[in-house]
Amino acid sequence: MRHASSLRYVIVWLSLMGLALLSFLLSGTHHGAFDIVFALVIALAKTTLVALFFMELIEHRFINTMVVLVSAGLITLLLSLTVADIVTRHTFPRGPVPTTPQAATR
Amino acid sequence: MHEGPLHPQFEDLERQRDAARLGMWAFLGSEALLFTGLFVLYAAYRTLYPDAFAAAASLNDRALGTINTFILLTSSFTVALSVHEVRLGRARRSALLLLASILLGFVFLGVKLTEYAEHFREGIFPGPSYRYEGLRGFGPRIFFTLYFLMTGLHALHVIAGMGMLAWVMVGAWQHRYSPLYHTPLELGALYWHLVDVIWIFLWPCLYLMHA
Amino acid sequence: MNETLRRLLFLPLQRSTVAYEIDRLHYFVISVTLVGSVLVFLLATIFTIRYRHPPEEPATPNVQAGYHSPAILLEIVILAGLLLLFLTWWVIGSRQFVRLRVAPDDALEVYVTAKQWMWKFAYPNGKRAISTMYVPARRPIKLIMTSRDVIHSFYVPDFRIKQDVVPGRYTTVWFQTTEPGTYQILCAEYCGTAHSAMRGEVIALEPSDYERWLAERPFESGPAGEAYVEPYTPEEGPRPQMINLVNEGQRAAAEHGCLRCHSTDGSAHIGPTWGGLFGSTVPLAGERQTIADEAYITQSMMDPTAKIHRGYLPVMPTFLGRIRPTETAAIVEFIKSLRNVPRQGPEGEDPGPVQGRITP
């Protein structure tokens, strides 16, 4: 297996730094709900770069990519269904603060 | 140029290397799910206390967080280069690059510690000891408990990663690895990149999405 | 038909408006389960007999592989049918579920507080009750529930309703009884030592009786409201009988031997006196303290060593499983009624244990 020149790593590194800078700058100004979207999209882009080039998924056997895809799918599942519960719960006022033994000793 | 040991259960070196890589990837998947537990708590509580979380995130120093991001990205880069170098047969250079990565790891931890120290000085502690007057209520307290859990667990991984890199650095320096055999170095690098990737997500969650 | 199936399956009475409907789905699902598993088992048995290995043949005969496509087709059809069946259950079940969760607008609201190990009820007019909830029959009732400590679950088998009661937030459940009667409440989420003793009752009264009950003096200002005490057992059938809770508590305390160790007049004894106990601040072993509220008193009966009154020996036996939940509530009411009895220690403090009588 012969490898690309070190130039490739430099390019990836520079793009990563660029993306990080972009993310930082974007966070200085506010875009409402898009704050989160921008931040996450950029984070995903960076992850893809790291995984493909630094971690060399692009050259490894496909099964390694498969591990990443399955994990990512499960992470999304766990995050989305848990958050969905909170978002769609009946909006009762939060209850009175209970007096658990723990709280009592504080 | 040596090819590394072939363990008796394997038929050839290529399979042995594939096995090691896949094993590492599987382990990384497992690690990712470990962190996901905390990310789920973060996401859920952020949904419950959106404003408090945003306000609490502003208490983190965005500049320091960003510097740390640059540091980790760069250390990932040097680690990737070191794998590249060993493949070109320049093991000493590879070892030096690893040394650079480890040093960057120390810098990262140092920055993290100053941040912790600053927080403690202000009274921002995890759990019930939280007593920062500027921001009270449930939300900020949960935010910072999660902040310490997430960055703490991440720091543990940074330390573990540095240990691994140090191990392979010694190996590289002693020419234990060759272009044909450098699996341990590759695995150490993979682990370090995972540490980087996790930080890539911690950083926006804990620093950027602020009020 | 309904009645036969209900008895066959050991289901409780159907005493809420939704119970019958849910049971119908229950019959459907359970009969498919039974028939399905028996069919599968029978089929396997038939194959075993039909295709038994003939003893005279070699152990591993040459069995041909080929499968006829009709068989595969059949399997696909059966599977599709099964999925359709499951999805039908889901559709019916989830619609019923949403109905169970969303109370009608005109429902009467009762506030429920759960704590280890008792149920407390509060009515919009300020009236309160412990362990026994009175409601008008045939009217939708919405319970707005929260917990003071850990998670509990409000469960009335006769109504087919259950809802976890979570600390820190409100959950709701609703029901509408079909006729007056007494229905058991069980705690269905494990909540500690006396989880299984955390029972109570719903008493559905004729609306007119309910109005009368509601108009009586609110529970906490007087000695006590009136309560129906006998625990409900279906074999006995309802035996409505109104008893004064405080008197019942006194009787129960005597019967279970509490008064061998506890005085009611504020004087010293083996255990702390009950005079003036309720609402007082109790010093606990280990430099802690607590307020003597219903929860503390209940806990003292069920798990006496959990919190030890400072200066006393931990000799009180647990009464968990020995006193009925309604008696628990009655004893609590009895102790409450003694809240103004002066204590005979210095400065009206707790007089401390009697000396020289360590073992009861």
Added chain:
Amino acid sequence: MTSGTYEADLVGVPETHAPTDVGLDYLRADRGIRSWLLTTDHKRIGLMFYIVVIFALILGGIFALLLRTELLTPERTVMDAVTYNRMFTLHGVTMIWLFMIPAIPNVFGNFVLPIMLGAKDLAFPRLNLASFYVYLLGCVVTLGAMIWGGADTGWTFYVPYSTTSQSAVVPIVLGIFIFGISSIMTAVNFIVTTHTMRSANLSWFRLPLFVWALYGTSVIMLLATPVLGLSVIVVALDRAFQLGIFDPALGGDPVLFQHLFWFYSHPAVYIMILPAQGVMSEVVCTFSRRQPASYGAIAMSSLGIALVGFGTWGHHMFVAGMSEFDANVFGVLSMFVAIFSAIKVFTWVATMHRGSIHFNTPMLYFFWFLFLFVFGGMTGVAVATESLDVHWHDTYFVVAHFHFIMVGGTLTGFLAAVHYWFPKMFGRLYSERMGLLTSFAVFTGFVLTFFPQFLLGNAGMPRRYYSYPARYQWLNVLSTGGAWLLGGALVLTLGNLLVALFWGKRATANPWGSRGYEWMTPVLPPKTNFASTPFIGRGPYDYDRPEEAAHA
């Protein structure tokens, strides 16, 4: 076709080779206690797991019998409430983490997986040994905690009870964390082995079905276990430092813990059933002397269960205060995951069609499995029906559901495996008559124990109840009687096997006339399984080939 062709297919495998080719068998290859304790031989590690796992089963069984004895009468019978509550927690923890999760994968998976792949060992033999010791450490920690006083939270550790309970919760959850590490190690090893250690020519679709089941199991172990580890560690930290992450008094949401816990624990139930299903696939093909009716269907539904199973955790939380929306999503996904199990069941039954059925003990266990798993599974679908679960949740109906699957399914699968691979593991034959008899007794005891619990649940008796209203008594008495019978039957089963272990008839290499790869090794496989890497030229269920040919 001549037998010569097939001889070439299985180079290095057949018994016709002189023993010197392959060395001594694995039991005799090395001697001395060190050669066992420090072995990296997957077969020996499997046996070490075997011993510990059986002790765990007996311990959990003793707890169960004590529980049942207490439930003979509505109030106190032999123990007080505090003890009872600790007892069911210990029973659950022991049965799940000490016994069931490692039982089939780590004992039988370890033993036969490399052989089935034509490999000399697992990809990481030392990791395998480490997995055993980590598991042992977990046992020591948990058992220590039990002696310490045990926890009284139930195996589910729901907060805020678990963060406030006065019992030894921390050491128990620490033990569980350690078990988690062991699980992950095994999972990595199995996944990598299946991918990279297959002998040349052994394509994915020639893998024995047991391997597919283990593969699915490993995927779940790998990706679900860390979430459990995290949630129990948070509980432990919470207790140690009062972090209050889930503490409602500090604004926390206890239901979130349930999400995390069940994200592991629902998939974990498939960790428990998939290997048993794998065993059943082997058993039914061997004893019907028949190819599986559809190999692809069984193999793919193992993966289907593993993946879709991740999306159904919320069905444990219908009444927990979760939103209706989530309840509906989890409800429908539960319906889909059930279909994969149905596919397997139908395929097994179809496999028997036109087979040549031998009625040995493993096959009898397959029969019990078929009935109990289908019934238990269908009651799973019943409790996944949201409105019905409202009545059933946390009643004995649920207890009956999961014992039907875990005892009637997994334990039965374990027992089938115990008998099926007994000749291969120990080179002896057990008494078939006693095997069949004890199997009948196990089934009778089982049904008597757990069928009444369905009715108890219908009648509304909640679980984790130390005392119960008197109207439930007679069903409880039945159940307790059944439990004693079941316990006795299991002791007899064990006795039969122990007798066989020492005095049983010597077995031949392939007493069942199976075509599975593992049966092509000598009576007792040699230490490295094969002299040289075998070339596997046929499928594991090729019963349509002449005996001599397949056997070489």
